[in-house]
Structures are given as C-alpha cells and as structure tokens.
Amino acid sequence: MTDAPLHQTPTPTAPAGPPKGKRVQAVLQVESTTRISPRMLRVRLSGPGFAELNRNRHTDAYVKLLIADPATGLEPPYDLEALREERPADLPVRRTYTVRRWDDAQQALELDFVLHAEGGDAGIAAAWAAQAEPGDRIAMAGAGGGYTPAAESTRHLLIGDHAALPAIAAALESMPADAEGLALIHLDHEEDRQELARPAAVELRYVIGDREELLEAVTALEGWEPEDLQVFCHAERGLTKQLRRHLVRERGIAKELISVSAYWALGRIEDQFQAEKREAIGQIED
C-alpha cells in the first residue's frame, strides 16, 4: 500500500486537531446518502471521530478513506501494523476524496463520490458509497489539501473532470462575490451537470463528450493573459499532463500560479496510481 503525503497545513483559524503529521484514523458514521446526479452520490458522515481530523481551510481538502473488504470481518479503526504483519491480504485499501463540505456545527462532512462504473466493474470506493447505509462506519485520515482561491487574484480559471467537480464546487462557493473567472468541467454525461453556487462573474461551462475535448476547450480560450491569474487544474492523469503542458508552455502561465494534480489514472486502481507517483509515468511536470 502506498500513499501520497498529506499536506497538513491548517490555517491559524483552524480548530486544534491531533498532533501535526500523526496519522490518526478518524472513524465516522454514515448519516445519509443523496444521489445528486445519476453518477454522483453524496455521503454525509458524522460522529465524534470528526474531532480527530485535521480540519483545514483549503477548498480542495481531502481525506484518505480506509475501506476493508467486508468478507474480512474487520471493523474500523484498523490495526494496520498488525494486519501488515499477520494478514497483509486483508489490509484495507486507501482511497482519496475531497471534503465537499465541512459542517463544523454538526461535526459532519460531506463527500461526493463519482459512481464511475456500476456493477462488477465499480471501483472499491465507488461500490462502498453506492451501498452505504446510515450507521455504516468508515475510517479515514486527513485532511490534506493545498489550494484556496486567493482573494487578490483578479481572475480564476478552474479546470477539472467529474472527480474534481466537488473541489471546484467548494472553491466557487468560497469566492468573494466580486470574483471573476471561469470553471470548465468535463463530464462523460450531460445529465451529470450540476448547477453550482458561484459569484456572478464566474462562468460555469461544462464540456460533455470525449475527455480530450476538455483540452481542446482550454486551448481555445481567448483573452486569458498569463498574469493576475490563479489556475486550478485537477483531472485524470494523462489529461492533466497535457493540460499543464499547454498552460505553462503555450500560455506562459507561471507554475506558481497553477495548482495542478492528477486525481486518478485511466486503467489504474488508486493503489497503482499512487505508487506510480514515484516513477516517471506518475510525474505531472516534465
């Protein structure tokens, strides 16, 4: 099992959490599930475990879920060290999800899962979400994160796919009313569009169809000077590499102004995708 480092950078206003850097397993309970589009399911989780999370103010804050195969009979929290030594085949898998919304008052958080394939082809996390019922318990670590729309940016450009929609939605909601920009989101299916709360001068544009059409849409953008911009670009790995290359090399946008990250990779389960971050194929920057 490999894992990306968690960027634990709570702001001074964040409530105190567990010691920085300590990998705590927070166990939360499913409170409810809501189908917000045909292929997007919201799972609301709550419970005392909420206090164990390193709450941060990044709009792309994410948690690492630990999901055990129900056939193992294991219940969270997991003794990962013992499992690694004694039952390595039963180790829970780790899957990464954006915190779509923190509800501090109710000690709850919401995660939006793309149901990216259904039935036997569904990923472990997507299948877990699809079957989740109130009362189910799940362990998680986090939160990490690294992007927050800067108040001083004159324009925001947000580019992503279905998996990045929750992070883009959280970013749009956090912007001041006078923010300007464009959110370009690729979806495979028209019916998965969501209307997202955002400032009046931030346009929301969906690109429906082949994944490559997102690159074409970004390439066709006019009137985006490389200065005074802040860019968020998170999507499937191969596409993210192409998008980054275009933004940096062809548009001349400074790397420091771009939050770029792959959220998943075609044909790879997350374990492999994370492991490949240490190899050439996993590098987004060239």
Ligand SMILES: Cc1cc2nc3c(=O)[nH]c(=O)nc-3n(C[C@H](O)[C@H](O)[C@H](O)COP(=O)(O)OP(=O)(O)OC[C@H]3O[C@@H](n4cnc5c(N)ncnc54)[C@H](O)[C@@H]3O)c2cc1C
């Ligand atoms: C920081 C971060 C935040 C993320 N936030 C979210 C989020 O809020 N919501 C969300 O749904 N996802 C999010 N993701 C992506 C999610 O972690 C991956 O999609 C993950 O692989 C899903 O796990 P799984 O067990 O369902 O599928 P896996 O077992 O990992 O993969 C099974 C198969 O499905 C394919 N696959 C995986 N994800 C997708 C997808 N999105 N579309 C199409 N095919 C896919 C894989 O290539 C593989 O062939 C985020 C990823 C990162 C790194």
